[in-house]
Amino acid sequence: MLTYRSKNRPVLKNCPLCGKLYADAGSGACQKCYNALRDYELEIKKYVEANPNCSARDIVKNTGAPLAIASRMIQNGQFAMSGKISYPCSKCGKLIHAGVYCSECQQAIQQATANANRLAQEHKLKKLADKKKAKEKSSGLNIIKILRGK
Ligand SMILES: [Zn+2]
Numbered sequence: 001m002l003t004y005r006s007k008n009r010p011v012l013k014n015c016p017l018c019g020k021l022y023a024d025a026g027s028g029a030c031q032k033c034y035n036a037l038r039d040y041e042l043e044i045k046k047y048v049e050a051n052p053n054c055s056a057r058d059i060v061k062n063t064g065a066p067l068a069i070a071s072r073m074i075q076n077g078q079f080a081m082s083g084k085i086s087y088p089c090s091k092c093g094k095l096i097h098a099g100v101y102c103s104e105c106q107q108a109i110q111q112a113t114a115n116a117n118r119l120a121q122e123h124k125l126k127k128l129a130d131k132k133k134a135k136e137k138s139s140g141l142n143i144i145k146i147l148r149g150k
């Protein structure tokens with residue numbers, strides 16, 4: 001006789017979609033939401049197969065699925081025809097065909113990261129310079145003290 005034993009023991013979690021407590025065995029959502037999500041994904045897949053040049057907005061309009069689910073599926077590359085479907089940039093909403101952000105937002109993010117790094121570097125150098133100055137000052141005072149003491 002075969003007995004089924006799950007390797008992953010279910011963990012009690014709050015469903016990220018409805019907030020209800022559920023026993024998670026790796027599905028990432030409660031049974032109800034998981035089923036709804038899977039239904040949406042099937043609908044979306046069917047729709048995209050029939051309309052390979054559709055946009056994420058078309059998907060939402062025609063399947064009733066939340067935009068977040070459609071976008072996530074496209075971003076994950078879950079469609080064979082990905083690269084043709086347009087969906088909104090996660091930052092500004094401009095329609096894109098690949099990645100998470102449009103090229104401008106991607107550039108802006110890279111620029112912001114570079115700026116932040118440069119500022120951090122400048123801050124570090126300034127701190128070092130201040131330290132050096134403070135040291136020079138105190139050693140100068142010491143010399144005066146020593147001179148006065150003599
Ligand atoms: Zn749920």
Ligand SMILES: [Zn+2]
Pocket residue numbers: 089090091092093094101102103104105106
């Ligand atoms: Zn953008």
